[in-house]
Amino acid sequence: MNFISGYSRIHQGRLITPKETTVFAAADFHDFLEKAYDQLALAYPKFYKMDPLSRLGVLASEILLRETPVSNYLPDEVAVVLSNAEASLDTDLRYQATIATAPSPSLFVYTLANVSMGEICIRHGLKGENAFFVSPSFDPQWMSRYVDLIMMQDQVKACVAGWLNVLSDRYDVFLYLVEKQKRGLSEIHSAETLARLYQ
Amino acid sequence: MAQPAGCVAMSDVWIISDSIISPLGNSSVENYDAVRKGQSGIKFHETSTLSKTPIHASLITTEANLPFTRFESIAVDAVANAIDGLVLPRDKTIFILSTTKGNIELIDSNPKHARIGLNESAKFIATHFGFTHTQVVSNACISGSLALLVAQRMLAAQQFDHAVVVAAEVLSKFIVSGFQSLHALSPDACRPFDHARTGISLGEAAAAVVLSTTKGKRNLRLAGGGLSNDANHISGPSRTGKELSVAIDHALNSSKVSTTEIDFISAHGTATIFNDEMEAKAFSHSNIQHAPLHSLKGYFGHTLGAAGVVESIIAMHALEQNELIPSMGFESSGVSVPVNVVKKLERRTLNRVLKTASGFGGCNAAIILEKI
Known part of the structure; x- marks a missing residue:
């Protein structure tokens, strides 16, 4: 059995953790990202080079891993398993608009959804295993089954998992940390728990 | 208490059949024969709808077989070949699609096309064969290997009895222009590990593997x-x-x-x-x-x-x-x-x-x- 130690949710102008909900009076999605970055005092200039999917991933992982740090593990011991509905379509559309004139290499590198996972790994120095799945909506059954399977390996001690989706100004993020023993939130890692926390 | 891995009965995962669709052939045997004879699908394309400048690439000439797109057509062909003659109870079979960009070529003419969505396209292919358990792996250039490993893990843990993994990629201006913008393409056919290597040659292919917890004829x-x-x-x-x-x-x-x-x-x-x-x-x-x-x-x-x-x-x-x-x-x-x-x-x-x-x-x- 594995346990959920904490989560972070970014949805409808809010940053949500088990402890608190922060509401932003933001003019639009871009403004929201800026305000969230300021609120977290992130000091990570690379953030501004990233596409919205990666920015959301970095924000959500920052909130999650500040409350439940994984620094007690080796880099190789922390896995990341993410999923979403739109893959990188949000950035695909922006890259497509550059093709006729001057194809943008800095946009093209973000036309893969798993690059957001790469950004999270770089930010937090996570070198464990990765997987990126695409499903119509957050699928607690599949995610809990797959994460439980990879956690059976001795070398996987913790897993940052969840849902990271954006298209235009519609965004929905739910990241959580799974560990082999109870800590923080200490909820049982199951499809039922994930469905309840995601609501 | 965390359950030790040793307490869970793990099944062996067997390869039952496979299929490759590429410029080198329309079955695994045709492709293998071409490879052992030293044939390459990579050709010099002086004019191409894919690029303003000439490129070396391995391109499939097949047109879209409606109602499928080109991408889906080669994936469907690969699956049809691989599952031919096999009994795969749909409730015990997982269908996994691996691709980086799927139907991205539609983004130019029809950016609102639902099947630019990888999951929508996967469902469309799966439904054609009656598969109901569908998953998409899209993890850049490890997608194919990862999809096979995901299938192996699900079967080893007896979550399913069979898996059909299909991996496909077709080229588009979207993909080619991106690699060109990164200066990653080789001006000649690619030369892996060679001292004179200068970059990538892109290619199109679809490939399917059927895996099972029950051993077939192959060892x-x-x-x-x-x-x-x-x-x-x-x-x-x-x-x-x-x-x-x-x-x-x-x-x-x-x-x-x-x-x-x-x-x-x-x-x-x-x-x-x-x-x-x-x-x-x-x-x-x-x-x-x-x-x-x-x-x-x-x-x-x-x-x-x-x-x-x-x-x-x-x-x-x-x-x-x-x-x-x-x-x-x-x-x-x-x-x-x-x-x-x-x-x-x-x-x-x-x-x-x-x-x-x-x-x-x-x-x-x-x-x-x-x-x-």
């Missing part, structure tokens, strides 16, 4: 695998290769195989300066640098989300035929540590192959296929 199994992230750069590989090496070590451990039992390596070998150097270093870190090695990119080009499955299928047929396939385009080593690149077709007893892959986002994969 092949997907023994295990490992994965890792470089946590270094989103579009350049690790400078040390240590992270790919960790994935290789996990693959060996999970397969209960030692380095001396690996008979050959099917490398990612994209023929970029940095990828091949990183891979060579990783093989040294894992102390597997003596094993004969090839990259199949010289035959198929880099088929992106299809590569792991296409190359694993050729590797499986090489195991069955006991043939080492030469690495096309290789003359002399252009990496800083020793590598044992295969230059001539050679018959020898082969039982185990290590397949590696790496991709944007810093991801690495290693899987081990074994002949029993």
Whole structure:
């Protein structure tokens, strides 16, 4: 059995953790990202080079891993398993608009959804295993089954998992940390728990 | 208490059948024969709808077979070939699509087309065959290898009895212009691990593998695998290769195989300066640098989300035929540590192959296929 130690949710102008909900009076999605970055005092200039999917991933992982740090593990011991509905379509559309004139290499590198996972790994120095799945909506059954399977390996001690989706100004993020023993939130890692926390 | 892994009964996962659709043929056997004869799908295309400037690429000439798109058409053909004559109860079978960009070519003419969505396209293909359990793996250039490993894990844990993994990629202006903007394409056909290598040749392919917890006629199994992230750069590989090496070590451990039992390596070998150097270093870190090695990119080009499955299928047929396939385009080593690149077709007893892959986002994969 594995346990959920904490989560972070970014949805409808809010940053949500088990402890608190922060509401932003933001003019639009871009403004929201800026305000969230300021609120977290992130000091990570690379953030501004990233596409919205990666920015959301970095924000959500920052909130999650500040409350439940994984620094007690080796880099190789922390896995990341993410999923979403739109893959990188949000950035695909922006890259497509550059093709006729001057194809943008800095946009093209973000036309893969798993690059957001790469950004999270770089930010937090996570070198464990990765997987990126695409499903119509957050699928607690599949995610809990797959994460439980990879956690059976001795070398996987913790897993940052969840849902990271954006298209235009519609965004929905739910990241959580799974560990082999109870800590923080200490909820049982199951499809039922994930469905309840995601609501 | 966490349940120790040893308490869970794990099944062996067998390879039942496979299929490749590429410019080299419309079945695995046709593709394998072409490869062992030294034929390449990579051609010089002076004029192409894909690029304003000439490119070397391995392109499939098949048109879309309506109602499917071109991408879906080759995926459907690959699945149809692979499942022909097999009994696969749909409630016990998982269908997994691996691709990086799917129907992205539609974004130009019809950006609101629902099946640009990878999941929508996967469902459309799955429904054609009556598969109801569908999953999509989209993890850059390790997608194919990862999809095979996801299937292996689900079957080993007895979550399903069978898996149909199909991996496909077609090229579009979207993809070609992107690699051109990164200056990643080779002006000539790619030359993996060679001193004169100058980059990637892109390719189109679809490939399908049926896996099962019940052994079929073939004596092949997907023994295990490992994965890792470089946590270094989103579009350049690790400078040390240590992270790919960790994935290789996990693959060996999970397969209960030692380095001396690996008979050959099917490398990612994209023929970029940095990828091949990183891979060579990783093989040294894992102390597997003596094993004969090839990259199949010289035959198929880099088929992106299809590569792991296409190359694993050729590797499986090489195991069955006991043939080492030469690495096309290789003359002399252009990496800083020793590598044992295969230059001539050679018959020898082969039982185990290590397949590696790496991709944007810093991801690495290693899987081990074994002949029993």
